[in-house]
Amino acid sequence: MKRAVLAVAAVAAALVAPAADAAQPVRFATFNASLNRAAEGELVADLSTPDDPQARKVAEVVQRARPDVLLLNEFDYVEGGAAVDAFRANYLAHGQGGADSIDYPYAYTAPVNTGVQTGMDLDKDGTVGGPGDAYGFGVFPGQYGMVVLSKYPIGEARTFQRFRWVDMPGAQLPDDPATPQPGDWYSPEQLAALRLSSKSHWDLPIEVGGRTVHFLTSHPTPPAFDGPEKRNALRNHDEIRFWADYVSPGRGRYIYDDAGVSGGLAPGARFMIAGDQNSDPVDGDSNGARQILSAPRVIDPLPGSAGAVEASLAQGGANADQRGNPYFDTGDFNDKAPGNLRVDYVLPSAPLIPLRAGVFWPASNDELARLNDASDHHLVWADLLN
Template identity: 40%
Template structure:
């Protein structure tokens, strides 16, 4: 039994199954509703018959390429010549992994992006095409006119805002298959070290190191701290939080570099907490780059790094390689004293006593709301990546 709509297009209860057929044409409204229902049924059947739409997967990578030359323009020259074996090996590595978004560390900056454009053109010949890029002037090589390292001399690479032999030395660069929202990039590179909440600046018995005047202008970033929005095909955004930190060594008892390395990582925790003058946008992010610190091995202050990789807002999926473990065993030396899993290593450094050995110092840390389906450290067992860099490319696959 049902409730009548009161409209003539519906049969009444008295119109039983044995009444004669009505030869009249159905009213237009009924014909329209029938067509709509038929189309809906067909769409439903097609959906049942076809496989579910697969998530689109993007590969995001970080690679310290070590393309910091001894003077401006030299990297551009070497790329154009096409004879540099290191550049060729780097291109082979990138081509083998073929990331959709790639952040490079230690890539010399020039204001016209000549080196970066030439490098992308070389890649395109036999490898991935990156029509979009971003780079900005780094702190490395930005001279200050002051004695920033306390050695009593002026004008050496350690007296720049970040270690570098010329302006633009060893910067960050981003190559992407997807557009970059250039106008929305946040560049924190001029943020002063003294303004970071919870900072641990270097001191001696005489006071702040190396001097009040030097520390008053000392920027936190050795190279850059950047928040770069990438525009995804579905209309969404993915934020790249990236940096290259100072190695926590090559200093004195004041531990200037060790403290700075710690605070460069601490910056991201403060940024995520909303404790800085800038507020992070409400989009998924990937924190990636050269943090230049192993969580358990080597020199350095690991507190901020351990807090970062265990923070519930990020995922440390711990990319690995089989070759990293094999190489560590074969090389031995100081590697035998390490506590960390050598499969996580991303740098192949000298293994003699007093040297660092192989370590995990390069990271790709997606935000917790991203669906990570795979990850790895590109470390071919045939040693083909050795000619490219002492660092290995680290990648993560994310499904959107």
């Protein structure tokens, strides 16, 4: 049974307590902000005025947490960055709910695979077209996209939007349960085109204090909404594995980026893996997150919150039968199966030094609990010495 072990939570908090004489840290964060909309153009329209209630709450969460470098998942991509510019100008640049405004002079966004049609029947529903036949599930190109906001300069991005799933050695390709052949859910023609990343994988060099930290960002597909072939669960596993291979010396040789350059991250390079991985290391439908938690030089700063413990106890249901400590949950899925989970991560590498970490999930007796419904995910942050 999943238990609210407050003593464990206290120990975890102590492990990430700041040193008294620490230098000025840099705060990295990830937040699945649910700023996705049902139709193309809706997000720009919503953000073009300062009056969207959800965007105001999302902005206040950011202003309260005050990260220096932030990944926003589920932020619809718009060519030219109009949505990003509108969010900065109309929401972040104005204090929300009594919080101070916050400025991010640097931003990065790029096309993603969601909603980009393949012209093939990937979901085998007998028709070609629709969100299930896109490279990544989406109603229109760019839905559920990503954006990075930074107070520090962002160097030249390395993107992996078009890396093919079949080009990963030992890829966990799904089987059609109606046939005896392994890995044959997709036809050879489909495998020749199908991309690994359901959105994209980005390596963004962030220049902090004269040193580069590679911000490795992604948002793997949920390991659900499939059938006995488990195509989404297997893809989630391999999307997470991509970063584990990328940062492990010798294991990333097969990787190529959208510019055709091969190879993984340079040995010894500083990095931070961030994003909604849609994977809990203990509970849920995918435990693929273990791959990045155990990757070389990765440090788990153990972010958590009292609000998550309270929510798990109050909601009960599927939460009661989980094995993981609710202190570390980041996704609030109420009592629906599989319950609240730890799915959002900020994982620095040695020699970066994590000083403290947390999940922005205020308990019900906190005035800021009014922000808990900004998204079904909560912002996760870690303070680092570079």
